[in-house]
Amino acid sequence: DAGVIQSPRHEVTEMGQEVTLRCKPISGHDYLFWYRQTMMRGLELLIYFNNNVPIDDSGMPEDRFSAKMPNASFSTLKIQPSEPRDSAVYFCASSFGLAGGTGELFFGEGSRLTVL
Amino acid sequence: GESVGLHLPTLSVQEGDNSIINCAYSNSASDYFIWYKQESGKGPQFIIDIRSNMDKRQGQRVTVLLNKTVKHLSLQIAATQPGDSAVYFCAESRSYNTDKLIFGTGTRLQVFP
Numbered sequence: 574d575a576g577v578i579q580s581p582r583h584e585v586t587e588m589g590q591e592v593t594l595r596c597k598p599i600s601g602h603d604y605l606f607w608y609r610q611t612m613m614r615g616l617e618l619l620i621y622f623n624n625n626v627p628i629d630d631s632g633m634p635e636d637r638f639s640a641k642m643p644n645a646s647f648s649t650l651k652i653q654p655s656e657p658r659d660s661a662v663y664f665c666a667s668s669f670g671l672a673g674g675t676g677e678l679f680f681g682e683g684s685r686l687t688v689l
Numbered sequence: 690g691e692s693v694g695l696h697l698p699t700l701s702v703q704e705g706d707n708s709i710i711n712c713a714y715s716n717s718a719s720d721y722f723i724w725y726k727q728e729s730g731k732g733p734q735f736i737i738d739i740r741s742n743m744d745k746r747q748g749q750r751v752t753v754l755l756n757k758t759v760k761h762l763s764l765q766i767a768a769t770q771p772g773d774s775a776v777y778f779c780a781e782s783r784s785y786n787t788d789k790l791i792f793g794t795g796t797r798l799q800v801f802p
Contacts, residue, residue, distance in 0.1 A: 680732025682731050
């Protein structure tokens with residue numbers, strides 16, 4: 574298996590532009606997570622899906638952020654409009670199951686976003 | 690690309706020595722703990738986990754110790770190798786679920802030959 578695949582790996586954009594980050598989870602995994610990593614706040618959970626349905630989006634910072642999972646093999650995280658404080662590394666992770674599971678989240682390599 | 694900030698606590702060890710990375714967790718209700726390793730430019734990778742009904746768990750070259758009394762977790766790496774150089778995060782959650790994982794700030798491990 575190729576693991577969790579994220580794109581783009583790097584994105585540089587200007588303030589006000591729309592940014593779309595993409596994720597392909599590991600086939601067969603029923604949970605998908607979006608995390609954000611910054612120097613100041615470390616790793617933060619933004620939102621997660623179970624069987625393509627958003628379960629908890631309480632970590633999404635503002636209405637400018639939205640996430641979708643139209644099918645089991647694809648998810649997007651969109652920021653519109655983007656701001657410099659959104660600059661971070663965004664990780665997608667997937668897992669099979671939750672309760673009683675091993676806790677093994679499989680992370681992608683991340684999308685580094687820089688908003689100028 | 691760098692995954693975390695410049696002011697992480699850093700542990701420097703010589704190749705072949707044992708490493709001990711410590712973590713203080715915040716929530717006394719947490720009952721599930723995980724260690725992740727993050728190499729530069731990559732996402733975190735699961736190393737080992739432990740549930741609150743245990744105080745020690747061993748893996749391959751790694752051991753996790755849990756002291757619930759003082760809310761302390763440690764990761765011991767035996768015979769540290771250059772490939773162990775990375776940032777190590779502990780994570781805690783309640784009720785064995787990974788949906789509410791709270792990650793610590795991380796410790797950078799540097800291994801010198």
